[in-house]
Amino acid sequence: MEHDRLRAAFDRFDAENARDEHREPLDGQLVPGELLYARRMSAWLGRVAPDASEALRLAARAQHIRRWEIPRDTYPMTRAGYHQWRTRLGQFHAQVAGEILRDVGFDEAIVARVQSLIRKERLKQDPEAQMLEDVICLVFLESYFADFAKQHDEQKVIGILRKTWRKMSPRGHELALQLPLTPEARSLVERALPSSTDS
Numbered sequence: 001m002e003h004d005r006l007r008a009a010f011d012r013f014d015a016e017n018a019r020d021e022h023r024e025p026l027d028g029q030l031v032p033g034e035l036l037y038a039r040r041m042s043a044w045l046g047r048v049a050p051d052a053s054e055a056l057r058l059a060a061r062a063q064h065i066r067r068w069e070i071p072r073d074t075y076p077m078t079r080a081g082y083h084q085w086r087t088r089l090g091q092f093h094a095q096v097a098g099e100i101l102r103d104v105g106f107d108e109a110i111v112a113r114v115q116s117l118i119r120k121e122r123l124k125q126d127p128e129a130q131m132l133e134d135v136i137c138l139v140f141l142e143s144y145f146a147d148f149a150k151q152h153d154e155q156k157v158i159g160i161l162r163k164t165w166r167k168m169s170p171r172g173h174e175l176a177l178q179l180p181l182t183p184e185a186r187s188l189v190e191r192a193l194p195s196s197t198d199s
Helices: 002-017 033-048 054-061 079-103 108-118 127-150 154-167 170-176 183-192
Strands: 023-026 029-032
Touching (some): 002 054, 023 033, 033 054, 108 127
16 A cells, blocks of 8 residues: 555656656657656665655655746846745745645655655754755766756856765765766866865
8 A cells, every 4th residue: 555655656746747848868868857857866765775764755756846837047046046946946846745645645744754855854963854965966966967067167066066065974975976977077076075075
């Protein structure tokens, strides 16, 4: 029964993310970007925590659900605007995920837990929230960082890497350093680390 509900929730999350009009290449095909991101999140969580709780697995899969509905440029292009956008996204993803979870039969305790994880509450104090953050960072570094770095000023990229590193656990750091990054991406990571290895 629990497995059936989990599968039903995943199917609903995937159906929502399949509506993303932005396409990304995968194995010679173009697939909806947020659907690909969600599946990468689940894959990385399976590698990092194969015995992850149901709530953590659900939160990972719904992390960016329907993200395209709130574009970055709907908020001021400032640091404050960025944080407002991220806060709103967390609320939105948690709301959408909660509606789907209730529809497929999850109780309010699971719904509340998933929503808390998606909103990144108690990061550093909550082991599951930290695990989710590690997975988010690993997915970014493995699949999105190289292209991101090409589109932004080098010092900005290094600053973002340092912030990313500070969010991760020691285990996350260990896994990140094992990623098969391009030489250019690895060089940026190595340059970012000296001032952040103590965090």
